[in-house]
Amino acid sequence: MNKTTKAFLISDIICLTLLLVFLFSLPQKLFKSPTSFVIEANNGNLLSAAIASDGQWRFPVADSVPIKFKNCIVAFEDKRFYNHFGIDFLAMSRAMRQNLKAKSVISGGSTLTMQVIRLSRKQNRTIWQKLLEVILALRLELKYSKEEIIGLYAANAPFGSNVVGLDAASWRYYGREANTLSWGEMATLAVLPNSPSLVHPGKNSARLIKKRNDLLDKLVRLNYIDQATANLSKLEPVPGKPLPLPQNAPHLLNRFKAERSNLDVISTRIKSTLDEDIQLKINSILKRYNNRFRANDINNISALVLNANTGHVVSYIGNIYQPENADLQSHVDMIKAPRSPGSTLKPLLYASMLTDGFILPHTLVPDVPTQIAGYSPQNYDLGYDGAIAADKALSRSLNIPAVKMLQQYKYERFYDKLKKLGIGTLNQPADHYGLSLILGGSEVTMWDLANTYMGMVRTLNHFNTYKGLYNPDDYKSATYIYSDHKDEEDYQRNSFLDHGSIWATFNAMEEVMRPGDEGLWEQFSSSQRIAWKTGTSFGFRDAWAIGLTPQYVVCVWVGNADGEGRPGLVGIEAAAPVLFDIFRLLPNGKWFETPTTKLKKLKVCKQSGYKAGEYCPNPVEELVPVAGIKTTVCPFHKLIHLDRTATFRVTDQCEKVTNMQHKSWFILPPAMEYYYKIKNSDYKSLPPFMAGCDNSGGNNVMELIYPKNGATIYIPLELDGTRGKIILNAAHRNLNSKIYWHIDHEYVATTTNYHQLAINPPPGKHTLTLVDENGERLVQVFTVLDKEKNGVR
Structure with missing residues (x-):
């Protein structure tokens, strides 16, 4: 290689090197300084921003x-x-x-x-x-x-x-x-x-x-x-002191900061799905109510609004933001906070039982004093209906019927259903919650709860769109980041909850009387149709209200972020009025279409709500979810035999068959009957047997209301330190009958008409025997604890 060639080669290498240096001289990312997190409304206006980590206000x-x-x-x-x-x-x-x-x-x-x-x-x-x-x-x-x-x-x-x-x-x-x-x-x-x-x-x-x-x-x-x-x-003035930036969605901003790495979002600035006008108006509503609640030391309130048509978050207010007062804990995002749901899961149980063929919409369920393995649920009004239609039990939010329904459905099955529906806070085994699962014994977040109901709304909305099929994406969580992405069309024949059951559930939820309206809202044609449910957690720590239309799902929570309970903190009084004020801001559209092909006409016993059996008089034809075909026939209508005057029941031992009248009779178990006939004056008790007729013990004339067979009881001390008493309560079909009470085979007392008895048995296992004047016997056992165990009372 001669010197000239070598020189050219060296110069080429130098030029190439300089060219490469020039080409790669610019960093891949020119600016590496941290930027502020910025949330914009769906119209591009600023909702909230946070200062960058280096203390600079620097937007992306x-x-x-x-x-x-x-x-x-x-x-x-x-x-x-x-x-x-x-x-x-x-x-x-x-x-x-x-x-x-x-x-x-x-x-x-x-x-x-x-x-x-x-x-x-x-x-x-x-x-x-x-x-x-x-x-x-x-x-x-x-x-x-x-x-x-x-x-x-x-x-x-x-x-x-x-x-x-x-x-x-x-x-x-x-x-x-x-x-x-x-x-x-x-x-x-x-x-x-x-x-x-x-x-x-x-x-x-x-x-x-x-x-x-x-x-x-x-x-x-x-x-x-x-x-x-x-x-x-x-002529315009120049700026003076810097102004504070808007903080109209600070909790969503913090949520975005925490979730950005998992959202595959590069920028710290996003255009959100929030409607600025609605966000600001709901902020004003919550501030107004918060000022009122603060007088009762109730410091926190939050609201979440989802658009069921788009799956977008319309409004996100995790708390009333009051950073100047740290004691109020307004920085806590209650939309993400796990809290006891109170009764807000009851519609999900109702829908699940309809879907799986356990009940029909109006099936009678028991509402009597109940003790299950030491667990004694109580209705909010401390009363009993004896028996009540499942949809009415839901609209009145009765606890005992809900527990009875969960006992029938099995809490393990309901636990699995809740997980599939998107409740992500069930981090303990099903046995940990047991039957208390339906009364707020678990924890949920507003986010999961609202998204679960939105999934139900979307499923029903898409009935015609998907030609009766189901899209699992309907239960995907709402998004707060604006995007044109559409759900994939992956349709299936089955879903967690079917169209007919969801439709029936929303109908039941619509029957609840609105706060302050005294049931008169239906008279106004402009009133918005809303399916809704309230909830109150144990100890008055959480007040909930969740409502829905085909267009929107709204969830409201009121309480204290630190978990302190307050008297009067109940869903119907604290959260429901906020819910309806929010719905007044939202556009009103058509109600849900009836999913006719996912409903079946079925003859239903009008009195019991069960599938009509051969002895049900005047059955009615109703549209019920498809699985309703699998439900049992009415167990309460039975054929009885009366004498020729229709005054007494008879058997072939005391009356000729040709002289008998055969009638269908609505017969509830004694404990249910005891309370049912108090509120239902048209209920007719069974006629007594004619003298000389043998009952043969097959008519279930007595039932112990409390304690139930096998119950475990703790007797607390009175205020003066003496040991208290338990009240035994029994029901008999014959109002004028006498019951002779025996404990451990020793006679104790006789009761007439109202069969209640106060006793103070010693700790240990006891046998309780009841005998009526006709010789009918009822034998049950119960155990009295020496001291309180595991919270059983």
């Missing part, structure tokens, strides 16, 4: 820069910006002449492109650094468009104090979006990056006004604005 790069700012900054900093390749040689030569003449640096000659490089490098300015800025500016122009470069400048230029970027400056100094600023306001901001210290409350305002006015005159010369606009703009 915006999608676009207002034309006013482009014109102002180009006129002020780099009038040939759109005509050079990153270096303005005319400006640099002018700056050199001015600096030499003044014997100091009075002009830099840097282009906007070079300033972007300088802002990204944050290095002390030397001749070497200036040369690097020139090289990197050329490289920047090759990689980015002019619009992108001016966007980088707008997002990263200093605007005084701890404000970086045009968007943050616009909100901090004017309290508005940058694209809404006037020419005078925009000109003021455009001069700040060159002299950011000009923004100081009470200082430098004269210098700032002069710079702004000079720029306005320059904009006139460049034909960006006319003289009249400039003159009016010069």
